[in-house]
Amino acid sequence: MSLLNFDNSGDRPLRNRRNLKTILGIGALVGVIALGSTLAASINLNSGAPVEFGQGVAQTTACDNNILVTPFGRFINATGEGSFMFAGITLSNLDTTSEGCAGKSFSIEAFGQSGSSLATYSISIGSDGSFASGDGELTNQGSQGSTSGVTLTFTTATLDAANVYTITIQSSGDAATSSLRNRVAAGGFHSCYLFNTGAVKCWGGNEFGQLGDGTTVDRSSPVAVSGLSSGVAAITTGKYHSCALLNSGAVRCWGGNEFGQLGDGTTVDRSSPVAVSGLSSGVVAITGGGTHTCALLNTGAVNCWGENWAGQLGDETTVDRSSPTAVSGLSSGVVAITGGRYFTCALLNSRAVKCWGENFGGQLGDGTTDNRSSPVAVSGLPSGVLAISAGGYHACALLNSGAVECWGENFYGQLGDGTTDNQRSSPAAVSGLSSGVVAISAGFEHTCALLNAGAVKCWGDNEYGEVGDETTVNRSSPVDVSGLSSGVLSVTAGRWHNCAVLTSGVLKCWGDNENGQLGDGTNLDSSIPVIVSGLA
Numbered sequence: 001m002s003l004l005n006f007d008n009s010g011d012r013p014l015r016n017r018r019n020l021k022t023i024l025g026i027g028a029l030v031g032v033i034a035l036g037s038t039l040a041a042s043i044n045l046n047s048g049a050p051v052e053f054g055q056g057v058a059q060t061t062a063c064d065n066n067i068l069v070t071p072f073g074r075f076i077n078a079t080g081e082g083s084f085m086f087a088g089i090t091l092s093n094l095d096t097t098s099e100g101c102a103g104k105s106f107s108i109e110a111f112g113q114s115g116s117s118l119a120t121y122s123i124s125i126g127s128d129g130s131f132a133s134g135d136g137e138l139t140n141q142g143s144q145g146s147t148s149g150v151t152l153t154f155t156t157a158t159l160d161a162a163n164v165y166t167i168t169i170q171s172s173g174d175a176a177t178s179s180l181r182n183r184v185a186a187g188g189f190h191s192c193y194l195f196n197t198g199a200v201k202c203w204g205g206n207e208f209g210q211l212g213d214g215t216t217v218d219r220s221s222p223v224a225v226s227g228l229s230s231g232v233a234a235i236t237t238g239k240y241h242s243c244a245l246l247n248s249g250a251v252r253c254w255g256g257n258e259f260g261q262l263g264d265g266t267t268v269d270r271s272s273p274v275a276v277s278g279l280s281s282g283v284v285a286i287t288g289g290g291t292h293t294c295a296l297l298n299t300g301a302v303n304c305w306g307e308n309w310a311g312q313l314g315d316e317t318t319v320d321r322s323s324p325t326a327v328s329g330l331s332s333g334v335v336a337i338t339g340g341r342y343f344t345c346a347l348l349n350s351r352a353v354k355c356w357g358e359n360f361g362g363q364l365g366d367g368t369t370d371n372r373s374s375p376v377a378v379s380g381l382p383s384g385v386l387a388i389s390a391g392g393y394h395a396c397a398l399l400n401s402g403a404v405e406c407w408g409e410n411f412y413g414q415l416g417d418g419t420t421d422n423q424r425s426s427p428a429a430v431s432g433l434s435s436g437v438v439a440i441s442a443g444f445e446h447t448c449a450l451l452n453a454g455a456v457k458c459w460g461d462n463e464y465g466e467v468g469d470e471t472t473v474n475r476s477s478p479v480d481v482s483g484l485s486s487g488v489l490s491v492t493a494g495r496w497h498n499c500a501v502l503t504s505g506v507l508k509c510w511g512d513n514e515n516g517q518l519g520d521g522t523n524l525d526s527s528i529p530v531i532v533s534g535l536a
Helices: none
Strands: 003-007 023-030 074-076 083-087 089-092 105-111 117-125 136-141 151-156 166-171 183-186 190-194 200-204 219-224 232-237 241-246 251-255 270-275 283-288 292-297 302-306 321-326 334-339 343-348 353-357 372-377 385-390 394-399 404-409 423-429 437-442 446-451 456-460 475-480 488-493 497-502 507-511 526-531
Touching: 183 232, 183 488, 183 497, 190 232, 190 241, 241 283, 241 292, 292 334, 334 385, 343 385, 353 385, 394 437, 404 437, 437 488, 446 488, 456 488
Parallel strands: 232 283, 283 334, 385 437
Antiparallel strands: 003 023, 023 283, 023 334, 023 385, 074 083, 083 151, 089 151, 105 117, 105 166, 136 151, 183 190, 190 200, 200 219, 232 241, 241 251, 251 270, 283 292, 292 302, 302 321, 334 343, 343 353, 353 372, 385 394, 394 404, 404 423, 437 446, 446 456, 456 475, 488 497, 497 507, 507 526
């Protein structure tokens, strides 16, 4: 998930960013992944409650030191459209000793939209570190009872994809905490990080309490969010606010609340987390927009709250809401959501995309520049969209071919098509990225992509080094981020900064650092990734 911030000043964003306080946040894709033809996806194995697969981010188990999905395990259509199988889901560096995963079991379960279980696949690990399953073929490469070098590949029989709504993986028993992390949210002037333990830390700007530490003091290194030392499943950030999805399916938010974006029924700022009204359970994903927030429910419906002047809440009005309201026409069938400056987009289980809200730059993708207070279809997208991400005035989609297409404003080349044409109100292909992309994140006026080799490329506005190529030159097509040619698990784009989690567990950020949002203990901008301190 990535969160960005945007200027709210007339027809064009001001360039004097240091003095802006009218900056809005956006949230990139978060949500469950429906299955179609070929989906790049990764695995999250935790003890306790099941966790949905997360798009494009390799994750860890709760009973190892460093478990990787190689190379971002894929769901493959086995016999054509309408069916699929798990293939090439590879867990490497698996600790199969008694101190790790030995004696435990993992289950993979597919569910229909109603919540009914369609299929369960079980993998057990014996006390000697051996693997066993009666539900699919297992390939075990490496010594049993080893702390490293063991690789497990699990392949299942086919399953009817048309009936599958979500997939979960769950491990049995208590287990040690892994040191590898992969969840970070980059906001307008701040960043937040979710630990394996379910704890959250934030850093950067804190004018409205968006760091959640009970103060309004900026921090250039991470501080703990009050009351969230465990139990958090996902995080998102917006303009001056942050939110957390709990394992229970409830949502907590904190920070600026001028328009009700915290969802607690008030417009009072909060420097520590408060419960979102009416969402005590049943939420599977969250996304932070500029001054609005949205949640994806386990029914496939979407609720939004906060500012609504452009219709970004999707309830067919332009009335602000301080508690969740249903998005019109999306009572089911949604698998992912992403919040932009003043707009929101949803990925449907049909792999189509719908957007609503502000459309100044053509960011709704419907071929017009008319604002919409209810969802409209993005026109011209190829079939098989895997992921979506909304930026300031633009949005992007990751296709099942590994290609990327973007639409909306393009003044700084953020669409990546090699031009700086004013805008595109329908999708255009990103130059040089016709395959090999596993995740995307759209920033204010820049965009980043994670490749299947673990490398990161960015393009667009580069005034503060947010493209990460050791320059401040704008780029209208993708360029390599310095020092990130491999070993990256996830990337998230913020307002004018980005963060990436490495396979080593290190978190690096780059770009604008006026408020300490890079987390390196300074306020110095950086055009190359720097290590975030204090996350050990």
